[in-house]
Amino acid sequence: MASYSTNEFKNGLKLLIDGDPCSIIDNELVKPGKGQAFNRVRLRNLKTSRVIERTYKSGDSVEGADVMEINLQYLYNDGEQWHFMHEESFEQYPADEGVVGDAKNWLKEQDVCVITLWNGHPISVTPPNFVALEITQTDPGVRGDTASGATKPATVETGAVIKVPLFVDEGEKVKIDTRTGEYVSRVKD
Amino acid sequence: MNWRPSAGPGAWRARAQLLEVIRGFFKARSVLEVHTPLLAFGTVTDPHIHSIAVPDTVTGTDHGLYLQTSPEFAMKRLLAAGSGPIYQICPAFRDRERGSHHNTEFTLLEWYQPGFSLEDLMDEMDDLLAECLNCEAGKRLSYRQVFYDLIELDPHNAGRPALLRRATALGLVGGGELDDNGILDFLFTHAVQPQLGTGISYIFDYPASQAALSRILKGQPPVARRVEVFSDGLELANGYEELLDAIELRARFEQDLALRAAMGMQQPRVDESLLEALEHGLPECAGFALGIDRLLMRVLGVDTIQQVLSFPDTSMPNQE
Numbered sequence: 001m002a003s004y005s006t007n008e009f010k011n012g013l014k015l016l017i018d019g020d021p022c023s024i025i026d027n028e029l030v031k032p033g034k035g036q037a038f039n040r041v042r043l044r045n046l047k048t049s050r051v052i053e054r055t056y057k058s059g060d061s062v063e064g065a066d067v068m069e070i071n072l073q074y075l076y077n078d079g080e081q082w083h084f085m086h087e088e089s090f091e092q093y094p095a096d097e098g099v100v101g102d103a104k105n106w107l108k109e110q111d112v113c114v115i116t117l118w119n120g121h122p123i124s125v126t127p128p129n130f131v132a133l134e135i136t137q138t139d140p141g142v143r144g145d146t147a148s149g150a151t152k153p154a155t156v157e158t159g160a161v162i163k164v165p166l167f168v169d170e171g172e173k174v175k176i177d178t179r180t181g182e183y184v185s186r187v188k189d
Numbered sequence: 190m191n192w193r194p195s196a197g198p199g200a201w202r203a204r205a206q207l208l209e210v211i212r213g214f215f216k217a218r219s220v221l222e223v224h225t226p227l228l229a230f231g232t233v234t235d236p237h238i239h240s241i242a243v244p245d246t247v248t249g250t251d252h253g254l255y256l257q258t259s260p261e262f263a264m265k266r267l268l269a270a271g272s273g274p275i276y277q278i279c280p281a282f283r284d285r286e287r288g289s290h291h292n293t294e295f296t297l298l299e300w301y302q303p304g305f306s307l308e309d310l311m312d313e314m315d316d317l318l319a320e321c322l323n324c325e326a327g328k329r330l331s332y333r334q335v336f337y338d339l340i341e342l343d344p345h346n347a348g349r350p351a352l353l354r355r356a357t358a359l360g361l362v363g364g365g366e367l368d369d370n371g372i373l374d375f376l377f378t379h380a381v382q383p384q385l386g387t388g389i390s391y392i393f394d395y396p397a398s399q400a401a402l403s404r405i406l407k408g409q410p411p412v413a414r415r416v417e418v419f420s421d422g423l424e425l426a427n428g429y430e431e432l433l434d435a436i437e438l439r440a441r442f443e444q445d446l447a448l449r450a451a452m453g454m455q456q457p458r459v460d461e462s463l464l465e466a467l468e469h470g471l472p473e474c475a476g477f478a479l480g481i482d483r484l485l486m487r488v489l490g491v492d493t494i495q496q497v498l499s500f501p502d503t504s505m506p507n508q509e
Contacts, residue, residue: 028288028289029286029287029288029289029290029291030288030378030379031237031286031288031291031378032374032377032378032417032424033417033424033427034235034237034238034399034401034427035237035370035371035374035377035378035399036237036367036370036371036374036375037237037285037286038361038374038375038378038379040379053360054360054362055359055360055361055362055375055379056362056363057362057363057366057367057371058285060362060363062362
């Protein structure tokens with residue numbers, strides 16, 4: 001993989017740091033008036049999601065990481081791996097539970113997700129921002145109670161449990177914001 | 190491309206006001222405002238400062254003249270010619286220095302007081318900053334003391350392995366390739382400087398190896414009579430009890446050139462006229478160079494230099 005000089009550093013650049021792919025989120029020149037110039041960099045480790053800090057001597061080079069994001073269609077999971085497919089090439093990409101992470105709560109067959117690939121292998125899965133999922137189990141609410149704001153737990157078709165308003169019934173479809181895991185609204189088919 | 194200035198009318202007015210205050214300050218102290226050229230035949234040898242060379246179309250040589258990185262060399266020639274106390278507010282140019290606190294072209298206030306010690310110089314800076322920032326006198330700490338106090342290391346005696354270990358633990362990559370000063374620079378900028386706290390700090394008596402053009406005081410260890418001023422952790426100014434010895438200065442220039450050669454860097458043209466001026470005789474004096482744009486950042490309470498510059502590097506095409 002190509003190396004990047006600190007002169008080329010910018011936000012979003014993918015670098016290999018201590019063996020992990022990381023993305024630059026901040027890059028600052030730190031230089032005393034009469035002394036060595038440094039690039040102080042904050043990066044997000046794309047495998048662990050943690051933010052790390054490193055300082056490089058200005059002019060030094062760092063190895064780039066082969067990271068790209070692609071849209072893949074979710075096929076199915078066998079309990080151990082979640083399987084995704086490129087809609088045009090039909091190439092399949094398996095991702096294990098750790099990589100799928102929170103997305104497993106929201107994935108429905110045929111949903112298109114953004115997958116981050118490192119050296120061709122999935123390291124993270126981002127579901128669509130909003131998904132529509134059917135409520136498979138919830139206690140009946142008080143009829144007509146649209147005002148109270150109180151919530152009850154509900155299980156959706158993926159097995160995830162979310163909080164919904166009391167008026168939502170089993171069998172109904174609801175729109176969920178996957179970034180927060182929160183109910184947004186009912187969906188009319 | 191956006192034609193509009195980065196800094197707005199508030200910043201323009203604050204700059205004009207600041208310059209007026211500075212001129213009034215030096216007028217009251219009978220320090221003469223001088224003007225020296227931006228272009229010069231010789232330049233700094235410091236391996237960490239990159240001068241911008243201007244091609245000389247008359248003689249056809251590539252490095253005809255250099256844009257000044259500071260007016261120091263020219264002003265010292267005026268001092269040697271008997272100018273007495275002098276100051277100048279002028280542009281300075283340093284290549285490869287761009288960031289939220291750096292711009293290739295910036296403005297320096299530089300002044301020299303014959304007969305002043307480093308302490309006298311700090312007193313005068315206190316007075317100047319009180320007028321510009323309405324602040325209290327700064328706290329004064331030696332380079333050694335501030336390292337002890339803030340990161341529990343002795344910069345002079347801790348030894349390279351200990352300094353390198355701490356630097357690496359703080360996130361420095363490739364520290365092994367730096368000389369000792371480079372490691373100290375990292376520790377200072379990353380660990381000491383951010384902890385200097387609010388208000389003005391003077392850090393004085395730098396390691397002798399970081400003397401630049403200041404005189405070195407013999408002792409255990411020898412220290413450079415050099416001071417740097419920080420405001421809320423932002424570097425504002427650099428000052429010296431000036432080195433007067435031409436032979437010593439030439440030796441330092443040659444050491445710089447050797448370091449540059451070892452690193453495969455360009456060999457800039459040494460300023461022989463400065464060395465001749467020192468041979469003639471520079472009066473005992475001390476001087477400061479202060480970043481006007483940085484001072485303006487503190488006056489306005491802004492975090493980036495772009496907010497005080499009309500058209501910074503970042504406003505030009507192909508910039509971030």
